Amino acid sequence: MERHFGCTACGKCCTGWLPLSIPDALAHAARFPLFLLWTPVRPGGKSYDLTARLGFVLHLKNRKRAAVRLTPFSYVPPGMACPALGDDGLCAVHADKPQRCRAMPFSGARAEAEQSDLLLPKPGWACDISAAAPAVYRDHQILLREDFAAERAQLESDALVLRPFAERLLDALPSLRGDLEKMALKPQGGHIITNFSTLVSRLPHVDIFALAAQQAPVMESFAERTQNNPQQADEHARYVACAKDWQRMLDGV
Numbered sequence: 001m002e003r004h005f006g007c008t009a010c011g012k013c014c015t016g017w018l019p020l021s022i023p024d025a026l027a028h029a030a031r032f033p034l035f036l037l038w039t040p041v042r043p044g045g046k047s048y049d050l051t052a053r054l055g056f057v058l059h060l061k062n063r064k065r066a067a068v069r070l071t072p073f074s075y076v077p078p079g080m081a082c083p084a085l086g087d088d089g090l091c092a093v094h095a096d097k098p099q100r101c102r103a104m105p106f107s108g109a110r111a112e113a114e115q116s117d118l119l120l121p122k123p124g125w126a127c128d129i130s131a132a133a134p135a136v137y138r139d140h141q142i143l144l145r146e147d148f149a150a151e152r153a154q155l156e157s158d159a160l161v162l163r164p165f166a167e168r169l170l171d172a173l174p175s176l177r178g179d180l181e182k183m184a185l186k187p188q189g190g191h192i193i194t195n196f197s198t199l200v201s202r203l204p205h206v207d208i209f210a211l212a213a214q215q216a217p218v219m220e221s222f223a224e225r226t227q228n229n230p231q232q233a234d235e236h237a238r239y240v241a242c243a244k245d246w247q248r249m250l251d252g253v
């Protein structure tokens with residue numbers, strides 16, 4: 001079966017959480033509020049084998065296990081516009097946009113045979129899925145695959161850093177391991193969010209002070225934008241705490 005897809009640049013999908021590669025997170029640190037997203041996938045869940053390969057396997061009680069995807073991401077509240085979306089509804093960093101955005105509508109974090117649902121626009125999105133749009137997916141294979149392949153290759157490369165980082169962090173923080181195990185056992189699944197700053201010591205050639213100087217004002221700005229909305233209370237609390245953390249680093253405390 002053949003599927004068609006064309007982006008009309010309506011900008012409607014440019015809201016909320018945006019997974020990022022490590023290079024994209026660092027390149028856009030002056031723009032995106034950076035955090036780490038831990039997502040357990042149970043055996044039989046979507047792209048389990050790929051998640052285990054790109055992430056790591058968590059051993060649970062009673063010989064159960066889960067694969068965990070760990071990814072840097074821009075933690076923007078659901079429905080709030082991406083900070084790179086211009087007032088004209090177009091991406092202001094189009095020439096330099098993250099690999100995740102280039103690979104749309106496909107995802108390098110998903111198995112190639114499990115991409116069909118990503119080709120269905122959400123309500124309000126103006127994606128062209130008519131026969132006039134380019135054929136992009138046939139018999140569970142991606143036809144225009146350059147950006148998908150580039151995103152997958154970057155995820156493979158990031159995994160070499162993220163996997164040992166995750167293993168060490170979970171060994172050092174039993175409470176985080178416990179929370180992740182609980183999340184992995186929940187039938188409805190879920191996510192755990194932690195600070196991006198913990199990853200920085202594992203990244204070669206990253207100037208922590210330069211990064212703190214970029215992230216502190218981003219966190220302060222998002223803290224301000226979310227302060228009066230009770231539905232954004234969780235995000236607000238994280239922005240406030242992270243703004244303080246990054247500022248402490250800048251102050252050398």
Ligand code: SF4
Nearest residue numbers: 014082084085091101
């Ligand atoms: S970086 Fe650009 S393309 Fe990507 S979500 Fe933001 S506005 Fe959209």
Ligand code: SF4
Nearest residue numbers: 007008010011013127
């Ligand atoms: S919602 Fe569809 S048409 Fe609009 S920017 Fe996103 S991919 Fe393009």
